[in-house]
Amino acid sequence: xxxxxxxxxxxxxxxxxxxxxxxxxxxxxxxxxxxxxxxxxxxxxxxxxxxxxxxxxxxxxxxxxxxxxxxxxxxxxxxxxxxxxxxxxxxxxxxxxxxxxxxxxxxxxxxxxxxxxxxxxxxxxxxxxxxxxxxxxxxxxxxxxxxxxxxxxxxxxxxxxxxxxxxxxxxxxxxxxxxxxxxxxxxxxxxxxxxxxxxxxxxxxxxxxxxxxxxxxxxxxxxxxxxxxxxxxxxxxxxxxxxxxxxxxxxxxxxxxxxxxxxxxxxxxxxxxxxxxxxxxxxxxxxxxxxxxxxxxxxxxxxxxxxxxxxxxxxxxxxxxxxxxxxxxxxxxxxxxxxxxxxxxxxxxxxxxxxxxxxxxxxxxxxxxxxxxxxxxxxxxxxxxxxxxxxxxxxxxxxxxxxxxxxxxxxxxxxxxxxxxxxxxxxxxxxxxxxxxxxxxxxxxxxxxxxxxxxxxxxxxxxxxxxxxxxxxxxxxxxxxxxxxxxxxxxxxxxxxxxxxxxxxxxxxxxxxxxxxxxxxxxxxxxxxxxxxxxxxxxxxxxxxxxxxxxxxxxxxxxxxxxxxxxxxxxxxxxxxxxxxxxxxx
Numbered sequence: 001x002x003x004x005x006x007x008x009x010x011x012x013x014x015x016x017x018x019x020x021x022x023x024x025x026x027x028x029x030x031x032x033x034x035x036x037x038x039x040x041x042x043x044x045x046x047x048x049x050x051x052x053x054x055x056x057x058x059x060x061x062x063x064x065x066x067x068x069x070x071x072x073x074x075x076x077x078x079x080x081x082x083x084x085x086x087x088x089x090x091x092x093x094x095x096x097x098x099x100x101x102x103x104x105x106x107x108x109x110x111x112x113x114x115x116x117x118x119x120x121x122x123x124x125x126x127x128x129x130x131x132x133x134x135x136x137x138x139x140x141x142x143x144x145x146x147x148x149x150x151x152x153x154x155x156x157x158x159x160x161x162x163x164x165x166x167x168x169x170x171x172x173x174x175x176x177x178x179x180x181x182x183x184x185x186x187x188x189x190x191x192x193x194x195x196x197x198x199x200x201x202x203x204x205x206x207x208x209x210x211x212x213x214x215x216x217x218x219x220x221x222x223x224x225x226x227x228x229x230x231x232x233x234x235x236x237x238x239x240x241x242x243x244x245x246x247x248x249x250x251x252x253x254x255x256x257x258x259x260x261x262x263x264x265x266x267x268x269x270x271x272x273x274x275x276x277x278x279x280x281x282x283x284x285x286x287x288x289x290x291x292x293x294x295x296x297x298x299x300x301x302x303x304x305x306x307x308x309x310x311x312x313x314x315x316x317x318x319x320x321x322x323x324x325x326x327x328x329x330x331x332x333x334x335x336x337x338x339x340x341x342x343x344x345x346x347x348x349x350x351x352x353x354x355x356x357x358x359x360x361x362x363x364x365x366x367x368x369x370x371x372x373x374x375x376x377x378x379x380x381x382x383x384x385x386x387x388x389x390x391x392x393x394x395x396x397x398x399x400x401x402x403x404x405x406x407x408x409x410x411x412x413x414x415x416x417x418x419x420x421x422x423x424x425x426x427x428x429x430x431x432x433x434x435x436x437x438x439x440x441x442x443x444x445x446x447x448x449x450x451x452x453x454x455x456x457x458x459x460x461x462x463x464x465x466x467x468x469x470x471x472x473x474x475x476x477x478x479x480x481x482x483x484x485x486x487x488x489x490x491x492x493x494x495x496x497x498x499x500x501x502x503x504x505x506x507x508x509x510x511x512x513x514x515x516x517x518x519x520x521x522x523x524x525x526x527x528x529x530x531x532x533x534x535x536x537x538x539x540x541x542x543x544x545x546x547x548x549x550x551x552x553x554x555x556x557x558x559x560x561x562x563x564x565x566x567x568x569x570x571x572x573x574x575x576x577x578x579x580x581x582x583x584x585x586x
Contacts, residue, residue: 009108013091016115016433017084017123028450028458029124034493035510036126037075040065042501047220049484049502051515052228056166057130059215064125074456082125086133087118090376093140098380101147101345110383113426114375117325119433120318127168132374134164135174139356139377142177146184146352147345151197154181158204166212169229177355180348187344228506252326252358255319259327262320266417273413284413287420318432321425329354329378332385339388346381353377386422390415454497467575472497474571475540475578485540486511486525488555489547503528503539511554518553525561538581541567545575 039050040061050058061079068078091111098107122128138160145153158178165172178201185194216222269287273280294302294315302308314320333354336342357378393415445461452469475485475498484503487494492509495502502509504524507516528538541562547555562579571578 005105006108009112013108013112013115014088016112016119017087028455028460028464028493030493031490031510031512032122033076033124033126034491034496035508035513036061036124037065037079037496038492038502038509040075041496041499043219046501048224048505049509050220051506051508052220052225053169054127054167055169055216055220055225056163056212057127057168059219060130060167061125075454076124076458079125080123083123083129086125086129087115087376090132090136091115093136094376094380097140097143097349097377098384101143101343101349102384104380104384104387106383106387107380110379111376113383113429114379116426116429116433117322117375117379120429120435130167131164131171132376134160134167135171135356136374136377138164138174139177139352142180143349143352145197145200146180146348149193151193151200154197154200155204155207158201159208162205162208162212166208174356174359176359177352179355180352183348183351255323256326256330258320259323259325260330262324263327263331266421270414270417280413284416287416291420315424316428318428321428324421324425325375325379325382328382328386329357332382335385335389336381350381350385353381386418390418452497464575467573468497470573471542471571471576471578475500475542478570478578478580479540483540485509485542486558487542487544488512488558489544491542491544494542500540511558512552518557521554522557522561525558529565538565541579543577543579548577 035051036057039054039058043050043058043062064078064082065075068075071078073081091114094111094114095107098104138157141153141157141160145151145157158175161174161177164174181194181197181201184197185191188194213222216225269283273283294312296302297308298312298316302312333350336350337347339347357374445463447459448462448465449459450456450465450469452472472494475494481499483500485495485498485500486503487509488511490510490512492502494500495509504511504516504521506520507513511521541558543555543558551559565581567579567581569577570580
């Protein structure tokens with residue numbers, strides 16, 4: 001591979017987090033990011049308020065927050081920098097592994113695409129970043145241990161997988177990837193070596209587990225952690241965002257089926273060309289013409305025409321591109337394992353990487369976007385597999401031309417379908433990576449910068465910035481930092497901005513999540529009334545306009561508590577209302 005070629009792709013990978021701008025100064029995520037920032041801020045002072053199944057992620061984030069504070073770096077910029085650093089690290093790790101067992105010119109382009117795919121998800125250091133860091137590091141050591149016959153590396157592999165489970169407890173499912181050891185045993189038939197491998201794994205798990213227990217003992221308490229973990233595993237399962245294991249299995253299955261159906265459409269087109277060879281040129285030229293017409297139509301508004309709008313929604317949906325990649329994950333594993341020319345080392349690499357991608361249970365609203373986080377190890381083997389198939393088709397084409405003196409249109413149709421599908425996936429993904437930039441440019445509302453120190457540099461809609469700054473400044477001046485608070489309306493970021501820890505425990509200040517039920521909220525609020533010193537124990541309560549307008553079950557629980565305990569409204573600005581048990585002097 002030429003040095004210039006490598007240099008080009010490495011520079012592109014380095015620039016992708018910056019092109020387009022990551023969006024840290026375009027908007028503010030008051031829910032997901034606020035939820036995580038709360039946990040980082042309070043994990044050392046009020047661990048009970050955090051969501052403990054993300055135990056190690058919270059500690060890592062808390063440490064990063066302290067470092068950024070010492071360096072006087074705004075936390076938002078710091079956490080995005082940490083995310084980018086992890087992505088670069090995973091690119092490097094994947095590249096080192098692939099060039100060791102299967103050198104190919106498509107590895108770097110695949111890693112560049114993986115970086116673009118990662119930008120389509122949260123480009124912020126949260127639990128998906130932490131899990132990907134730990135699990136893919138463990139995968140690196142696992143593959144090296146199997147392929148290089150270095151059983152001692154299994155200590156590090158199993159240790160990192162255990163750390164991944166502490167970052168998000170449901171990631172414990174990833175230990176199933178160690179099935180590759182049984183595949184290795186099947187190949188080598190060496191019982192003594194297999195026993196050594198298992199022992200190294202056990203030692204690695206126990207070492208990380210002991211470290212985790214020590215951290216729990218010093219922070220939240222071992223019993224508290226495991227009780228919340230048990231609740232997480234066994235709660236009712238009514239979550240729609242993928243955080244229950246059952247839901248993860250279902251929504252990942254649905255996403256994969258969607259991808260397989262889309263691939264099946266392409267395969268049917270190929271089969272038609274293969275069976276009716278006279279149609280092959282027509283199909284080939286027709287696909288190009290249709291692609292050009294659809295692009296032109298989108299520019300001139302054809303996507304708004306009845307009938308065509310459905311087609312545009314399917315072809316223009318980024319999630320369908322992710323679904324196709326998800327389906328290719330399975331298809332390419334099968335093709336690689338069946339390929340007699342592929343080395344056993346490359347087969348192990350592809351099989352283990354694919355398994356981990358399937359098992360990495362990071363919740364998301366659509367289930368399949370978690371692929372964005374571990375694609376660094378998956379996309380290279382998909383690209384290599386597709387590249388090999390196209391090279392073989394090209395060789396067969398050249399042989400046929402030499403012997404039959406005619407163009408084999410069927411094979412050209414297959415290659416053309418592959419190229420069009422690849423361009424579609426890459427194009428939609430690249431477009432999606434601009435989602436924050438596009439939303440910001442389309443927004444015509446007046447903008448202004450936050451003056452809050454925690455959000456300095458962020459420029460957002462004036463009608464959002466002003467009310468938020470007003471309520472934050474009021475809460476900071478009202479009472480003391482030891483006061484706790486309840487927020488309604490998916491605004492957990494107010495805890496982080498004001499320094500007031502969440503009163504409701506176990507949900508990171510985001511009571512709208514399925515981590516806590518309305519009954520548990522009611523119980524905890526009632527405990528504040530019976531705690532003795534009402535004035536000090538009873539929390540501030542903040543509602544935003546959305547919460548008051550929609551009146552959800554949980555919001556109603558808090559509203560009833562406010563009315564029954566004669567809370568007074570101490571602040572209102574049209575967007576936020578703050579209630580307290582007794583008005584305190586500033």
